[in-house]
Amino acid sequence: MKRLSLILGLLLVILSAQAQGDGFIIPWPLPPDRPIPPALSIKYHHVEIKINNQYAQTSVDQVFKNNFHHDLEGTYIFPIPEDASITKFSMYIGGEEIKGEVLDKNEAKRIYEEIVRRKKDPALLEYFGDGMFRARVYPILANGETRIKLNYSQVLKSYSGLCQYRYTLATEKFSKDPLETVKLTVDLTSDQPIKNIYSPTHDIKVEKLSDHKAKVSYVEENTRPNKDFILYYTVSNEDIGFSLLTFKDEKEGKFFLGMVSPKVQLPQGTKIKKKVLFILDTSGSMSGKKIEQAQRALAFCLNNLNKNDSFNIIDFDDQVKSFKNGLTLATSQNVEDAIKFLNNCTADGGTNINEALQTGLDQIKGEGGLNLVIFLTDGLPTVGNTNIKDILKNVKEKNNNAKIFVFGVGYDVNTHFLDRLSQENKGTSDYVSPDEDIEVKVSNFYKKISSPVLANIVLRFDGVKTSLIYPQQFPDIFEGSQLVILGRFEGEGKASVSLSGTAGDLRKDYSYSVNFTQEKEKNNFIPKLWASRRVAYLIDQIRLYGENNELVDEIVKLSKKYGIINEYTSFLIKADYRLADRELMEQGVRVVEEKAKMDVGSGAVYQSKNLLAMQAPLSKDVYYDASGKVQKVNEVMNVENKTFFNKNGLWVDSEYEGKMETIKIEKFSSAYFKILAKNPKIAKYLSLGDNVIVVLNHTTIEIGEKGKTNLSDLELRELF
Numbered sequence: 001m002k003r004l005s006l007i008l009g010l011l012l013v014i015l016s017a018q019a020q021g022d023g024f025i026i027p028w029p030l031p032p033d034r035p036i037p038p039a040l041s042i043k044y045h046h047v048e049i050k051i052n053n054q055y056a057q058t059s060v061d062q063v064f065k066n067n068f069h070h071d072l073e074g075t076y077i078f079p080i081p082e083d084a085s086i087t088k089f090s091m092y093i094g095g096e097e098i099k100g101e102v103l104d105k106n107e108a109k110r111i112y113e114e115i116v117r118r119k120k121d122p123a124l125l126e127y128f129g130d131g132m133f134r135a136r137v138y139p140i141l142a143n144g145e146t147r148i149k150l151n152y153s154q155v156l157k158s159y160s161g162l163c164q165y166r167y168t169l170a171t172e173k174f175s176k177d178p179l180e181t182v183k184l185t186v187d188l189t190s191d192q193p194i195k196n197i198y199s200p201t202h203d204i205k206v207e208k209l210s211d212h213k214a215k216v217s218y219v220e221e222n223t224r225p226n227k228d229f230i231l232y233y234t235v236s237n238e239d240i241g242f243s244l245l246t247f248k249d250e251k252e253g254k255f256f257l258g259m260v261s262p263k264v265q266l267p268q269g270t271k272i273k274k275k276v277l278f279i280l281d282t283s284g285s286m287s288g289k290k291i292e293q294a295q296r297a298l299a300f301c302l303n304n305l306n307k308n309d310s311f312n313i314i315d316f317d318d319q320v321k322s323f324k325n326g327l328t329l330a331t332s333q334n335v336e337d338a339i340k341f342l343n344n345c346t347a348d349g350g351t352n353i354n355e356a357l358q359t360g361l362d363q364i365k366g367e368g369g370l371n372l373v374i375f376l377t378d379g380l381p382t383v384g385n386t387n388i389k390d391i392l393k394n395v396k397e398k399n400n401n402a403k404i405f406v407f408g409v410g411y412d413v414n415t416h417f418l419d420r421l422s423q424e425n426k427g428t429s430d431y432v433s434p435d436e437d438i439e440v441k442v443s444n445f446y447k448k449i450s451s452p453v454l455a456n457i458v459l460r461f462d463g464v465k466t467s468l469i470y471p472q473q474f475p476d477i478f479e480g481s482q483l484v485i486l487g488r489f490e491g492e493g494k495a496s497v498s499l500s501g502t503a504g505d506l507r508k509d510y511s512y513s514v515n516f517t518q519e520k521e522k523n524n525f526i527p528k529l530w531a532s533r534r535v536a537y538l539i540d541q542i543r544l545y546g547e548n549n550e551l552v553d554e555i556v557k558l559s560k561k562y563g564i565i566n567e568y569t570s571f572l573i574k575a576d577y578r579l580a581d582r583e584l585m586e587q588g589v590r591v592v593e594e595k596a597k598m599d600v601g602s603g604a605v606y607q608s609k610n611l612l613a614m615q616a617p618l619s620k621d622v623y624y625d626a627s628g629k630v631q632k633v634n635e636v637m638n639v640e641n642k643t644f645f646n647k648n649g650l651w652v653d654s655e656y657e658g659k660m661e662t663i664k665i666e667k668f669s670s671a672y673f674k675i676l677a678k679n680p681k682i683a684k685y686l687s688l689g690d691n692v693i694v695v696l697n698h699t700t701i702e703i704g705e706k707g708k709t710n711l712s713d714l715e716l717r718e719l720f
Helices: 002-008 105-119 122-127 170-174 289-303 332-343 353-363 388-398 415-423 438-449 526-545 549-562 581-596 602-614 670-678 680-686 713-719
Strands: 024-027 041-052 055-065 072-079 084-090 101-103 132-140 145-155 162-167 179-189 194-198 205-208 213-223 229-235 240-249 253-262 274-281 310-316 320-322 370-377 403-409 429-432 452-462 465-470 483-490 493-503 506-516 622-624 630-632 636-639 642-647 650-653 662-666 692-696 699-704
Touching: 041 162, 084 132, 105 132, 132 145, 162 240, 179 229, 194 205, 194 213, 194 240, 194 253, 213 229, 229 240, 229 253, 240 493, 240 506, 240 526, 253 452, 253 526, 274 289, 274 353, 289 332, 289 370, 289 438, 310 332, 310 353, 320 353, 353 370, 353 388, 370 438, 388 415, 403 415, 403 438, 415 429, 415 526, 415 602, 429 438, 429 602, 452 483, 465 526, 483 526, 526 549, 526 602, 549 642, 642 692, 662 670, 670 680, 670 713, 680 692
Parallel strands: 041 179, 274 310, 274 370, 370 403, 403 429, 650 692, 662 699
Antiparallel strands: 024 072, 041 055, 055 145, 072 132, 084 145, 101 132, 162 229, 179 213, 194 229, 205 213, 240 253, 253 483, 310 320, 452 493, 465 483, 493 506, 622 630, 636 642, 642 650, 692 699
16 A cells, blocks of 8 residues: 555645645556656745735746666646636646646546555545646656646635735655755735735745845755645734734634734834844853854844944943943944953853843833843852842842843753742843754844834724733734734624834824724634744743643643644643553653653753744744754644644544543445535545544544445534
């Protein structure tokens, strides 16, 4: 069976009414006198998308490699979305252009089902869609390459200024070899100003060239992508735009995702002047490469201060020294002198963190503007007051309204202390491991906060009841930045959102009309994103403030439901799915309690990195282990709004409990295809593999080697 699956070189594609799919080649028919060839590999997959006022043109460029020692004949298949039209297909063999044909919905579905029946490969079930483009490809040269280029266009739908673009990349995970490169670029143009640009699926780079133009890119090398690429963007004439996405889960309730983003070209005087205090640890452990990188990083920050900003530098080891006695304006001369002061700093002595923070907070007191402290340290307090609780208390008493951003350098840092220091002072913490560059990390951070637009943000919802919103403490909005908010809600219909904050000494208020709909099909990624942030928050509470069995219970429950795997919850994928929830929770208590005791060392640093990643707008299926090695989760798959765990080849729905009454169906039997015809949605779940347990409403279906081979109409009605 595995060899038959390989021969197809089939690549999973998730199709929806608006989905775009990449193409794949089926080597077919097979010569009867030849051995079964290995799968076709894909060398690269490049996609260029141009979107102009919702009109999207997609250009696909793929190279397939035949790893067999004989020429092959094949069929190139490209699933066509309902609202798209093929505009160009290019493939030449021996100077002859290969022609293709477009099949309608019924013919496409018939061919898909025929291939599934003959090849017994559930991966093909993902292809049930609205249409198909196909072309005969011959020859696919032995040990050679075949390049195919295809263009299609469509008009994207807009809902209250929000547009979605989707391109299927999931197919590539079944390439025989990893792809050398996967690259998507989106050139976005709009007559109305572009506000939010967000992908819930991929780590994209966004360049806002102006209010009306933007470039989005995603590039990855040596990879097998396993998720569709989804991009949202919004247009609005507001100075600061707000967009809303919602989703309703029949069992879990209602979730929302809000996006807040300012214009690129803001009116003159909109930017807030800021006070910036740089506190640099120059103790002996910072010597060598560390101090050199830190000096270059802070020099970058100094050179990017705005003219109306004020600043100072505090250099500390066992003694505390200041560039100036207090804050000074960011004139060109002052910046030049500050860089000279910085370059003369040497690394020696102990680490007097308490006095450094006290000295700095004395200097940055005062209302007006935005007060920022950027604190770099690579060690534990060793001089002066070294009691962590005392230092936190002293900072809280001294701090007026400064936000403290912490960078812990290396592994000899107390992550619990630094995380609490930043959280309790409205900032963030990040960690620079020995294999990372301090200069890159700090300068990239400073680019994001260099031009503040709105500080001390308050967001209110009227017309619906909201709860469990993350982040709990909203960060300030900076030029070119975006705030992503996730939460729960009750009620539905039209509502209003009010956004307020301060811009310098001025109070700014914005209001938006939104609609909290009960979306049941679209936006099913929202619950997992919300759950990821909720779990990160709960773990952080345990780490920083102590044990709490109720919090651990919820961590385990959410992790199991949504497949949220990190160094705390990875035990879930090893546990037998028949274990009772109580047993899992008790196991979870032990794991979290053990991890929570870690506050210094590489394990503690990577715990904090994992939590930071979980709080990001994008949920990733990787995490750092205690040694810093990236662990990819292969035993968990999210399909639509369901999570499946792989238990020795059996994909088990996270909602399944061992005592549930289960109907067993033999795979690829008449009953199997009747279920698919009755409920096409189940195809996406069954495409996971030959053996699947899925819970639908109150019915549990197990697909496997043995089971019912036929179902009557009455039995089908009872199932659904």
